[in-house]
Amino acid sequence: MNTLLEELLARAPLITDGALGTQLQTRGLVTGECPDAWNLSRPDRVEEVARAYVEAGSDIILTNTFRANRLALAGYGLADKTEEINRAGVELARRAAAGQAKVFASVGPSGKMLATGDVSEEELTTAFSEQVQALAKAGAEGIAIETMTDLAEAKLAVAAARDVGLPIVASMVFDSGRDRDRTMTGVTPEQAAQELTAQGADVIGANCGLGIAGYVPICRRLHASTDRPIWIKPNAGLPEMVEGRVVYKTTPQEFAAFVPALLEAGASFVGGCCGTGPEFVRLMKETVRSWKRR
Numbered sequence: 001m002n003t004l005l006e007e008l009l010a011r012a013p014l015i016t017d018g019a020l021g022t023q024l025q026t027r028g029l030v031t032g033e034c035p036d037a038w039n040l041s042r043p044d045r046v047e048e049v050a051r052a053y054v055e056a057g058s059d060i061i062l063t064n065t066f067r068a069n070r071l072a073l074a075g076y077g078l079a080d081k082t083e084e085i086n087r088a089g090v091e092l093a094r095r096a097a098a099g100q101a102k103v104f105a106s107v108g109p110s111g112k113m114l115a116t117g118d119v120s121e122e123e124l125t126t127a128f129s130e131q132v133q134a135l136a137k138a139g140a141e142g143i144a145i146e147t148m149t150d151l152a153e154a155k156l157a158v159a160a161a162r163d164v165g166l167p168i169v170a171s172m173v174f175d176s177g178r179d180r181d182r183t184m185t186g187v188t189p190e191q192a193a194q195e196l197t198a199q200g201a202d203v204i205g206a207n208c209g210l211g212i213a214g215y216v217p218i219c220r221r222l223h224a225s226t227d228r229p230i231w232i233k234p235n236a237g238l239p240e241m242v243e244g245r246v247v248y249k250t251t252p253q254e255f256a257a258f259v260p261a262l263l264e265a266g267a268s269f270v271g272g273c274c275g276t277g278p279e280f281v282r283l284m285k286e287t288v289r290s291w292k293r294r
């Protein structure tokens with residue numbers, strides 16, 4: 001096992017961070033704007049969010065590079081800034097972490113559909129390779145492939161990440177199907193855990209889509225299907241529309257109350273996705289501390 005991962009697991013369970021996107025929105029990011037471009041245009045605000053997570057007790061923070069693959073950036077006319085955005089994202093996060101938290105680089109989906117021929121496997125591989133190389137070169141300590149809805153795309157991202165030799169987290173969204181326990185393409189937690197493990201992911205995860213209660217059984221199923229540690233980052237509940245705005249209503253207290261259930265279901269890394277913020281991290285950290293003392 002990777003040395004850093006071994007060192008982290010010796011201290012597990014660990015708290016990761018909360019959302020970046022919804023936190024940047026409260027600092028002025030508007031709908032349709034590329035959050036990752038703020039690494040260049042509003043670095044102060046991105047760093048402020050990262051620092052807030054470190055101060056709240058995050059053991060690992062993610063970079064603001066979720067959409068910084070060439071295919072997704074092209075949608076914003078920013079393809080030629082790919083390397084720069086990734087580099088700045090890592091530098092900002094490392095500055096905010098100041099040695100107190102590890103910096104894992106966020107790699108999100110391309111936004112293109114393999115199944116419909118919208119993109120080829122080669123194009124995805126090229127885009128993910130370019131991004132992870134830029135992230136590793138800038139000093140990322142791990143790669144967090146997250147919010148993946150297509151297992152085939154997630155596996156290509158894992159393969160690309162293997163080349164840089166950093167610990168790899170592979171995390172998918174499970175919120176589809178009758179029981180809301182499958183990916184958008186119908187993959188079960190068992191299948192995802194097995195295939196991502198075989199592909200070489202070091203940590204298997206689930207994030208976004210569901211709230212924390214919904215991820216307890218998913219966590220248990222992932223944990224039963226792999227010998228790798230489990231990473232869970234739920235949303236602050238399901239999104240609701242209020243006066244034309246998307247809101248997440250789970251409070252930090254309600255969220256943190258479910259953390260012991262996630263730990264008992266086998267999670268080693270716990271954090272939050274959309275709608276969560278530093279207060280969630282602070283309360284999760286407290287909960288983990290008393291859970292460890294129990």
Ligand SMILES: [Zn+2]
Binds near residue numbers: 207
């Ligand atoms: Zn999310």
